[in-house]
Amino acid sequence: MLGFTTCWSYLVHAFNVITLSPVQQFHGGFQTPLLADAPQHNHVGYPIFEPPNAPEHAQFICEYPDLPDYEFCSEHDDRGCWLRPKDPNSTKQTYNISTDYEEQWPKGITRKYVLDITNETLYPDGCKNDEAKVFNASYPGPWIEACWGDDIEVTVRNHLPCNGTSIHWHGLRQLNNLENDGVNAVTQCPIAPGDSYKYKFHTRQYGTSWYHSHYSLQYADGLAGPLTIHGPSSGNYDASKDPILMTDWNQRSAFEDWSWSLDSRSNFARPQMTSILLNGIGVAPDGLDTCTDERPTKRYSTTFQKGVRYLLRLINTSVDTTFVFSIDGHNLTVVEMDFVPIEPYTNTSVLIGIGQRYHVIVEASPFAPTPDGNYWIRTVPADGCSAFKYDWTIQNSTTGIVRYGPSDVDPSSQPNDFATKCSDETYSSLKPIHPWTVPNVTISDTMDVNFVNASGLPYYPDGRRRWQMYKAPLWLNFSDPTILNFEGSTSNWTSQLEVSTKASAADEWVELLITGPQNFSFAAHPIHLHGHDFALLAQDENPYNADTVVIKRDNPPRRDVALLPANGYLIIAFKVDNPGVWLMHCHIAWHASSGLAIQILENTDRIVFHDKPALLDTCSNWQTWYDGERHVTEACKAWDPEHFQDDSGI
Ligand SMILES: [Cu+2]
Known part of the structure; x- marks a missing residue:
């Protein structure tokens, strides 16, 4: 990100005057899905159907031209089925909730999307933020959708005046597809202003996730959007709601917050957030001193029809906040975590860490009916897992509304009974539908997350400590991505983790204690x-003790984000089957910037390249911009050119 030498008040002023984009009115909460540029077929000898979890206000069609003998088989009371042979006596594979999706998936079509990234002025919480960065002039970004087994191609065009970018497809495995993981300085150079990059990837998993910038703190400024692979569900439902993205938000750029936190005049204070948004809209706390040019705003709201079972897709895209999500008077049945279908369980709330996703089914029959037919959606920051300048409590974290009827009054509903402790959903509840067993291997490495004095980094203001995950805080070089440096000729890999297995050893696992x-x-x-989802073999809030640790190898939780308890530990394991350089990091944006991340160098001698010229072009364009245009672009002049990068780079 960008560094400053100037003082805070000047910065605020500078940001007000360097806005280049026209003021634009956004329609908060309403997302226009991009229509995929899917091939058209004039015959229907194969499955073509609208999936049961399609968008609420647009048409979306799944197509399987390579499966002519198949039919779509999802029904209200069997959402586990997806595609089955038309002939009931066929011995061919059925694609359903029990399918081992690592090995088998229905071959779909290719979906093409374009994302244009621009600077915009937004009023998501009613307050002006003229340093927002968004996809396709919309916040959150457009919903990227595909059907199970499709390929996705996304062309990302960077129109920002003074930021590079790279877009990560969170949770997608990118098997043998490192150069499409979208981590600048690791899997590619940043896409320079004026440049573009085409990402191509295959979907084997299904469910909901998000895509976001991995360029320093950029996603905190608005570069985040939902991504769904339509597929089967372990719980039955009648209808679905468009994804619900929950996030903390500020009225200025996260780059400014970070820069100020590196300044001794701030006492290196941790940045604080202010508002909470659902799908890009919310209401700022009253009397906020950072709220300027105030405009009318509203909360996210949705409507329920009595008796209908709705599928909700919940995504936490925060900078710094773990949320406890609930709907007054309603239970939530959890059916999927991250990209993994699980045995359904029911509770009054669900805790969602940053980057985590849950599919939940809500039956529209409130156990505590209100006279107005309206119910609060609450997103309560979990205890200790946020840093707000405002006290968001169970009582006031009323960030959305479910309405059954025409009444537009505020709900009179009362909060459900739920805990706000900052720990993942109950470990024993998270049982994958497709069972897996992790072999008995030993812990190969221990990673002690810590906050350290780490002088020697390229930019390290005196007295400012940094987070680290392994041997040193991460610091990457935008111009010199790891993917082009496996030999380590220009970089020092000793603080990263190397994992290598013989090519013949297809089933080796690595086990890490964090x-x-x-x-x-x-x-x-x-x-x-x-690059993987992992088996969560153990998760404990007490310090690790080798004599008493309980490790679950028989169908452990499987996901791509897990909460490391404050003073406790995680034991995770993954199969060493995806040559690449895979980031492992804390998803608190301030911590990732600080360096709480490592690169896992996995069998780098066997990495597959698909389009190396595109990687080299991106680097060449970045270098040209970095060395040249950056110094003359008006919008870059507020930044300190010496400390253009003042964080880890991710
Ligand atoms: Cu962290």
């Missing part, structure tokens, strides 16, 4: 792994 700091207490860290 421990929280023992000498001080901090919030839980949402640990995210790229």
Whole structure:
């Protein structure tokens, strides 16, 4: 990200005057899905259907031209079925909730999308933010959809004046597809202003996730959007709601917040958030001193019809906040975590860490009916797992509304009975539908998450400590991505983790112990792994003890983000089957910027390249911009050219 040498008040002023984009009115909460540029077929000798979890206000069609003998088989009371042979006596594979999706998936079509990234002025919480960065002039970004087994191509065009970018497809495995993981300085150079990059990937998993910028703190400024692979469900439902993205939000750029936190005049204080948004809209706390040019705003709302079972897709896209989501008077039946269908369980709330997703089914028959037919949606920051400048409590975290009828009054509903402790959903509840067993291997490495004095980084203001995950805080070089440096000729890999197995050893696993700091207490860290989903073998809030640890190898939870308890530990394992350089990092944006991340160098001698010239072009264009245009672009002049990068780079 960008560094400053100027003082805070000047910065605020500078940001007000360097806005280049026209003021634009956004329609908060309403997302226009891009229509995929899907091939048209004039015959219907194969499955073509609108999936049961299609968008509410647009048409979306699944097509399987390569499966002519198949039919779509999802029904209200059998959402586990997806495609089955038309002939009941056929011995061919059925694609359903029990399918081992790592090995088998229905071959779909290719979906093409374009994302244009621009700077915009937004009023998501009623307050002006003229440093927002968005996809296709919409916040959140457009819903990227595909059907199970489709391929996706996304062309990303960077129109930002003074930021590079790269877009990560969170949770997608990118099997043998490193160069499409979208992590600048690791899998590619940043896409320079004026440049574009085409990402191509295949879908084997299904469910909901999000895509976001991995360029420093950029996603905090608005570069985040929902991504769904339509597929079967382990719970039955009648209708679905468009994804619900929940996030914390500020009225200025996260780059400014970060820069100020590196300035001794701030006492290196941790940045604070202010508002909470659902699908890009919300209401700022009263009397906020950072609220300027105030405009009317509203909360997210949705309507229920009595008796209908709705599928909700919940995504936490926050900078710094773990949320407890609930709907007054309604239970939630959880059916999918991250991209993994699980055995359904029912509760009054669900806790969602940053980067985590849950599919939940809500039956529209409130157990505590209100006279007005309206119910609050609450997104309560979990205890200790946020840093707001405002006290969001169970009572006031009323960030959305479910309405049954025409009444537009505020709900009179009362909160459900639920806990706000900052720990993942109950470990024993998270049982994958497709069972898996993790072989008995030993812990190969221990990672102690800690907050350290780490001088020697390229930019390290005196007295500012940094988070680290392994041997040192991460610091990447935008111009020199790891993907082009496996030999380590220009970089030093000793602080990263190398994992290598013989090519013949297809089923080897690696097992890692990740421990929280023992000498001080901090919030839980949402640990995210790229390139794999992992088996969560153990998760405990007490310090690790090899004599008493209980490790679950028989169908453990499987996901791509897990909360590392503040002073406790995680044991995770993954199969070493995806050559690449995969980031593992805390998804608290401030912590990732600080360096709480490592690169896992997995069998780098066997990495597959698909389009190396595109990688080299992107680097060449980045370098040209970095060395040249950056110094003359008006919008870049507010930044300190010496400390253009003042964080890890991710
Ligand atoms: Cu963290």
